[in-house]
Amino acid sequence: MELQFSGQTRVLTVSNQKGGVGKTTSAVNIASALASFGAKVLVIDLDPQGNASTALGVPHNAETQSIYDVLIDDVPLADVVQQSPESENLLCAPSTIHLAGAEIELVSQVAREHRLRRSVDQYLADHVVDFVIIDCPPSLGLLTINAFTAASEVFIPIQCEYYALEGLSQLLGSIQMIQKHLNPDLHLSTILLTMYDGRTRLAQQVADEVRNHFPGQVLNAVIPRSVRVSEAPSFGQTVIAYDGSSAGAIAYREAAVEIASQKTQSKEK
Ligand code: ADP
Ligand code: MG
Numbered sequence: 001m002e003l004q005f006s007g008q009t010r011v012l013t014v015s016n017q018k019g020g021v022g023k024t025t026s027a028v029n030i031a032s033a034l035a036s037f038g039a040k041v042l043v044i045d046l047d048p049q050g051n052a053s054t055a056l057g058v059p060h061n062a063e064t065q066s067i068y069d070v071l072i073d074d075v076p077l078a079d080v081v082q083q084s085p086e087s088e089n090l091l092c093a094p095s096t097i098h099l100a101g102a103e104i105e106l107v108s109q110v111a112r113e114h115r116l117r118r119s120v121d122q123y124l125a126d127h128v129v130d131f132v133i134i135d136c137p138p139s140l141g142l143l144t145i146n147a148f149t150a151a152s153e154v155f156i157p158i159q160c161e162y163y164a165l166e167g168l169s170q171l172l173g174s175i176q177m178i179q180k181h182l183n184p185d186l187h188l189s190t191i192l193l194t195m196y197d198g199r200t201r202l203a204q205q206v207a208d209e210v211r212n213h214f215p216g217q218v219l220n221a222v223i224p225r226s227v228r229v230s231e232a233p234s235f236g237q238t239v240i241a242y243d244g245s246s247a248g249a250i251a252y253r254e255a256a257v258e259i260a261s262q263k264t265q266s267k268e269k
Contacts, residue, residue, distance in 0.1 A: 010152070010153060012133050015154055145182070156188065
Protein backbone atom coordinates (compact mmCIF):
# COMPACT_ATOMS: atom_id res chain seq x y z
CA MET A 1 0.00 0.00 0.00
CA GLU A 2 1.21 3.53 -0.82
CA LEU A 3 -0.19 6.61 0.89
CA GLN A 4 0.17 10.24 -0.08
CA PHE A 5 2.15 12.52 2.22
CA SER A 6 1.82 16.27 2.26
CA GLY A 7 5.48 17.21 2.13
CA GLN A 8 5.03 19.04 5.42
CA THR A 9 6.99 17.52 8.24
CA ARG A 10 5.14 16.28 11.32
CA VAL A 11 7.25 16.01 14.44
CA LEU A 12 5.86 13.62 17.06
CA THR A 13 7.30 12.85 20.45
CA VAL A 14 6.42 9.51 21.99
CA SER A 15 6.14 10.20 25.68
CA ASN A 16 4.95 8.68 28.92
CA GLN A 17 6.97 9.00 32.08
CA LYS A 18 6.19 5.38 32.91
CA GLY A 19 8.69 2.82 31.69
CA GLY A 20 7.65 -0.33 29.90
CA VAL A 21 4.39 0.97 28.44
CA GLY A 22 5.39 0.49 24.80
CA LYS A 23 6.94 3.85 23.91
CA THR A 24 9.92 2.46 22.03
CA THR A 25 7.99 -0.41 20.51
CA SER A 26 5.37 2.01 19.24
CA ALA A 27 7.91 4.56 17.99
CA VAL A 28 9.84 2.08 15.85
CA ASN A 29 6.86 0.10 14.58
CA ILE A 30 4.80 3.15 13.64
CA ALA A 31 7.92 4.55 11.97
CA SER A 32 8.56 1.33 10.05
CA ALA A 33 4.91 1.05 9.00
CA LEU A 34 4.84 4.66 7.78
CA ALA A 35 8.08 4.05 5.87
CA SER A 36 6.54 0.97 4.26
CA PHE A 37 3.68 3.18 3.01
CA GLY A 38 6.18 5.47 1.29
CA ALA A 39 6.82 8.10 3.95
CA LYS A 40 10.34 9.26 4.77
CA VAL A 41 10.68 8.81 8.53
CA LEU A 42 13.41 9.86 10.94
CA VAL A 43 13.43 8.26 14.39
CA ILE A 44 15.39 10.18 17.02
CA ASP A 45 16.44 7.90 19.85
CA LEU A 46 16.49 10.11 22.93
CA ASP A 47 16.66 7.28 25.47
CA PRO A 48 20.15 6.39 26.79
CA GLN A 49 19.00 2.74 26.72
CA GLY A 50 19.17 2.92 22.92
CA ASN A 51 16.35 0.42 22.45
CA ALA A 52 14.96 2.20 19.40
CA SER A 53 18.40 2.14 17.74
CA THR A 54 18.63 -1.60 18.47
CA ALA A 55 15.17 -2.33 17.09
CA LEU A 56 15.98 -0.41 13.91
CA GLY A 57 19.19 -2.40 13.42
CA VAL A 58 21.39 0.68 13.71
CA PRO A 59 24.83 0.41 15.39
CA HIS A 60 25.07 2.43 18.59
CA ASN A 61 28.14 1.41 20.54
CA ALA A 62 30.09 3.89 22.65
CA GLU A 63 32.10 5.12 19.63
CA THR A 64 29.10 5.77 17.39
CA GLN A 65 28.36 9.45 16.68
CA SER A 66 24.99 9.91 18.29
CA ILE A 67 22.30 12.28 19.40
CA TYR A 68 24.51 12.96 22.42
CA ASP A 69 27.05 14.69 20.16
CA VAL A 70 24.22 16.68 18.58
CA LEU A 71 22.87 17.89 21.92
CA ILE A 72 26.12 18.53 23.74
CA ASP A 73 28.76 19.23 21.05
CA ASP A 74 26.70 20.90 18.32
CA VAL A 75 27.40 18.15 15.78
CA PRO A 76 24.87 18.53 12.93
CA LEU A 77 22.02 16.02 13.11
CA ALA A 78 22.77 15.00 9.50
CA ASP A 79 26.19 13.73 10.62
CA VAL A 80 24.73 11.16 13.03
CA VAL A 81 21.68 9.97 11.07
CA GLN A 82 21.94 6.40 9.80
CA GLN A 83 19.70 4.42 7.50
CA SER A 84 17.95 1.41 8.99
CA PRO A 85 18.62 -1.80 7.03
CA GLU A 86 14.83 -2.22 6.98
CA SER A 87 14.09 0.49 4.44
CA GLU A 88 15.73 3.38 2.65
CA ASN A 89 12.80 5.45 3.93
CA LEU A 90 13.65 4.71 7.54
CA LEU A 91 16.34 6.77 9.27
CA CYS A 92 17.58 6.81 12.84
CA ALA A 93 19.62 9.22 14.91
CA PRO A 94 20.96 6.70 17.43
CA SER A 95 21.51 7.11 21.12
CA THR A 96 24.52 5.77 22.96
CA ILE A 97 25.27 5.21 26.61
CA HIS A 98 26.85 8.71 26.73
CA LEU A 99 23.35 10.13 26.60
CA ALA A 100 22.90 9.02 30.21
CA GLY A 101 25.13 11.92 31.22
CA ALA A 102 23.41 14.44 28.97
CA GLU A 103 20.57 15.06 31.39
CA ILE A 104 23.10 16.63 33.78
CA GLU A 105 25.43 18.13 31.15
CA LEU A 106 22.52 19.95 29.53
CA VAL A 107 21.82 21.88 32.72
CA SER A 108 24.77 24.20 32.14
CA GLN A 109 24.30 24.54 28.36
CA VAL A 110 23.09 27.67 26.61
CA ALA A 111 19.51 27.30 25.32
CA ARG A 112 19.35 23.95 27.03
CA GLU A 113 15.67 23.37 26.31
CA HIS A 114 15.97 24.25 22.61
CA ARG A 115 19.01 22.31 21.49
CA LEU A 116 17.14 19.45 19.85
CA ARG A 117 14.70 21.80 18.16
CA ARG A 118 17.48 23.84 16.62
CA SER A 119 19.20 20.71 15.31
CA VAL A 120 15.95 19.31 13.88
CA ASP A 121 15.07 22.62 12.21
CA GLN A 122 18.54 22.81 10.69
CA TYR A 123 18.22 19.24 9.40
CA LEU A 124 14.78 19.82 7.92
CA ALA A 125 15.99 22.89 6.09
CA ASP A 126 17.79 20.62 3.62
CA HIS A 127 16.28 17.15 4.05
CA VAL A 128 12.80 16.07 2.99
CA VAL A 129 11.23 14.08 5.81
CA ASP A 130 7.52 13.38 6.34
CA PHE A 131 7.72 12.31 9.97
CA VAL A 132 10.19 12.85 12.78
CA ILE A 133 9.41 10.48 15.64
CA ILE A 134 11.22 11.04 18.93
CA ASP A 135 11.50 8.17 21.40
CA CYS A 136 11.71 9.61 24.91
CA PRO A 137 13.15 8.22 28.12
CA PRO A 138 10.70 7.47 30.96
CA SER A 139 11.17 10.74 32.81
CA LEU A 140 10.25 14.38 32.52
CA GLY A 141 13.82 15.66 32.57
CA LEU A 142 15.70 17.87 30.11
CA LEU A 143 15.85 15.21 27.39
CA THR A 144 12.07 14.93 27.36
CA ILE A 145 11.73 18.72 27.58
CA ASN A 146 13.98 18.98 24.50
CA ALA A 147 11.66 16.53 22.72
CA PHE A 148 8.58 18.56 23.75
CA THR A 149 10.22 21.72 22.48
CA ALA A 150 11.21 20.16 19.15
CA ALA A 151 7.84 18.51 18.46
CA SER A 152 4.37 19.78 17.74
CA GLU A 153 2.56 16.54 18.52
CA VAL A 154 2.65 14.34 21.61
CA PHE A 155 1.93 10.65 21.07
CA ILE A 156 1.15 8.76 24.28
CA PRO A 157 1.15 4.96 24.38
CA ILE A 158 -0.95 3.62 27.22
CA GLN A 159 -0.59 0.12 28.51
CA CYS A 160 -4.02 -1.36 29.25
CA GLU A 161 -3.32 -2.24 32.86
CA TYR A 162 -4.21 -1.12 36.32
CA TYR A 163 -2.64 2.28 37.14
CA ALA A 164 -2.57 3.08 33.39
CA LEU A 165 -4.06 6.51 33.98
CA GLU A 166 -2.01 7.27 37.04
CA GLY A 167 0.66 9.79 36.16
CA LEU A 168 -1.22 10.85 33.05
CA SER A 169 -2.40 14.09 34.63
CA GLN A 170 1.21 14.89 35.51
CA LEU A 171 2.18 14.33 31.88
CA LEU A 172 -0.70 16.52 30.67
CA GLY A 173 0.38 19.18 33.17
CA SER A 174 3.91 19.09 31.78
CA ILE A 175 2.59 19.47 28.24
CA GLN A 176 0.63 22.56 29.37
CA MET A 177 3.73 24.02 31.00
CA ILE A 178 5.72 23.51 27.81
CA GLN A 179 2.92 25.08 25.75
CA LYS A 180 2.94 28.11 27.98
CA HIS A 181 6.66 28.67 28.32
CA LEU A 182 8.54 26.96 25.50
CA ASN A 183 6.42 25.72 22.61
CA PRO A 184 2.88 27.02 21.98
CA ASP A 185 2.48 24.54 19.06
CA LEU A 186 2.67 21.48 21.27
CA HIS A 187 -0.52 19.43 21.60
CA LEU A 188 -1.59 15.91 22.45
CA SER A 189 -2.52 14.47 19.06
CA THR A 190 -2.53 10.72 19.53
CA ILE A 191 -3.09 8.04 22.15
CA LEU A 192 -2.45 4.39 21.36
CA LEU A 193 -3.61 1.52 23.56
CA THR A 194 -0.83 -1.07 23.78
CA MET A 195 -0.30 -4.58 25.13
CA TYR A 196 -4.04 -5.10 25.04
CA ASP A 197 -5.35 -8.42 26.23
CA GLY A 198 -9.02 -8.50 25.21
CA ARG A 199 -9.70 -11.50 27.43
CA THR A 200 -9.38 -9.48 30.59
CA ARG A 201 -12.15 -7.23 31.82
CA LEU A 202 -9.54 -4.88 33.22
CA ALA A 203 -8.03 -4.19 29.80
CA GLN A 204 -11.49 -3.44 28.42
CA GLN A 205 -12.27 -1.14 31.35
CA VAL A 206 -9.01 0.77 30.94
CA ALA A 207 -9.61 1.08 27.19
CA ASP A 208 -13.16 2.39 27.75
CA GLU A 209 -11.98 4.85 30.36
CA VAL A 210 -9.22 6.24 28.13
CA ARG A 211 -11.63 6.54 25.18
CA ASN A 212 -14.13 8.42 27.36
CA HIS A 213 -11.48 10.88 28.53
CA PHE A 214 -9.84 11.44 25.13
CA PRO A 215 -12.44 10.76 22.44
CA GLY A 216 -10.58 12.75 19.78
CA GLN A 217 -7.12 11.35 20.37
CA VAL A 218 -7.40 7.59 20.91
CA LEU A 219 -6.71 5.59 17.76
CA ASN A 220 -9.23 2.90 16.82
CA ALA A 221 -6.40 0.45 16.31
CA VAL A 222 -5.33 -1.30 19.50
CA ILE A 223 -2.02 -3.15 19.80
CA PRO A 224 -2.48 -6.68 21.16
CA ARG A 225 -0.04 -8.25 23.56
CA SER A 226 1.98 -10.51 21.31
CA VAL A 227 5.16 -12.53 21.64
CA ARG A 228 6.18 -11.64 18.07
CA VAL A 229 6.23 -7.94 19.01
CA SER A 230 8.48 -8.56 22.00
CA GLU A 231 10.93 -10.89 20.24
CA ALA A 232 11.49 -8.73 17.13
CA PRO A 233 14.08 -6.38 18.77
CA SER A 234 16.38 -9.30 19.59
CA PHE A 235 16.73 -9.73 15.81
CA GLY A 236 17.44 -6.01 15.39
CA GLN A 237 14.10 -5.62 13.64
CA THR A 238 10.68 -4.09 14.04
CA VAL A 239 7.78 -6.52 14.01
CA ILE A 240 6.81 -5.03 10.64
CA ALA A 241 9.99 -6.53 9.15
CA TYR A 242 10.28 -9.53 11.47
CA ASP A 243 6.79 -10.93 10.97
CA GLY A 244 4.67 -8.63 8.85
CA SER A 245 1.62 -10.91 8.95
CA SER A 246 1.51 -11.19 12.76
CA ALA A 247 -1.33 -9.58 14.70
CA GLY A 248 1.04 -7.01 16.18
CA ALA A 249 2.36 -5.94 12.78
CA ILE A 250 -1.16 -5.68 11.36
CA ALA A 251 -2.28 -3.55 14.32
CA TYR A 252 0.74 -1.24 14.06
CA ARG A 253 0.11 -0.79 10.32
CA GLU A 254 -3.54 0.08 11.06
CA ALA A 255 -2.41 2.61 13.67
CA ALA A 256 0.04 4.11 11.17
CA VAL A 257 -2.69 4.51 8.54
CA GLU A 258 -4.80 6.39 11.09
CA ILE A 259 -1.88 8.62 12.02
CA ALA A 260 -1.12 9.36 8.37
CA SER A 261 -4.73 10.46 7.84
CA GLN A 262 -4.97 12.67 10.94
CA LYS A 263 -5.74 16.31 10.28
CA THR A 264 -3.26 18.10 12.49
CA GLN A 265 -1.66 21.48 12.55
CA SER A 266 1.71 20.65 10.97
CA LYS A 267 4.58 22.75 12.09
CA GLU A 268 5.48 25.52 9.64
CA LYS A 269 9.07 25.21 8.57
P1 ADP B 1 9.02 1.71 26.95
O1 ADP B 1 9.78 2.22 25.79
O2 ADP B 1 7.78 2.50 27.26
O3 ADP B 1 9.86 1.49 28.16
P2 ADP B 1 8.94 -0.78 25.47
O4 ADP B 1 8.42 -0.42 24.13
O5 ADP B 1 10.42 -0.99 25.60
O6 ADP B 1 8.44 0.26 26.56
O7 ADP B 1 8.17 -2.09 25.96
C1 ADP B 1 8.42 -2.69 27.22
C2 ADP B 1 8.52 -4.19 27.05
O8 ADP B 1 7.27 -4.70 26.61
C3 ADP B 1 9.53 -4.62 26.01
O9 ADP B 1 10.16 -5.81 26.45
C4 ADP B 1 8.70 -4.88 24.77
O10 ADP B 1 9.28 -5.84 23.93
C5 ADP B 1 7.40 -5.40 25.39
N1 ADP B 1 6.24 -5.08 24.55
C6 ADP B 1 5.88 -3.88 24.05
N2 ADP B 1 4.74 -3.97 23.33
C7 ADP B 1 4.36 -5.27 23.37
C8 ADP B 1 3.26 -6.01 22.83
N3 ADP B 1 2.33 -5.43 22.10
N4 ADP B 1 3.20 -7.34 23.11
C9 ADP B 1 4.16 -7.92 23.85
N5 ADP B 1 5.21 -7.31 24.39
C10 ADP B 1 5.32 -5.98 24.16
MG1 MG C 1 11.78 2.89 25.68
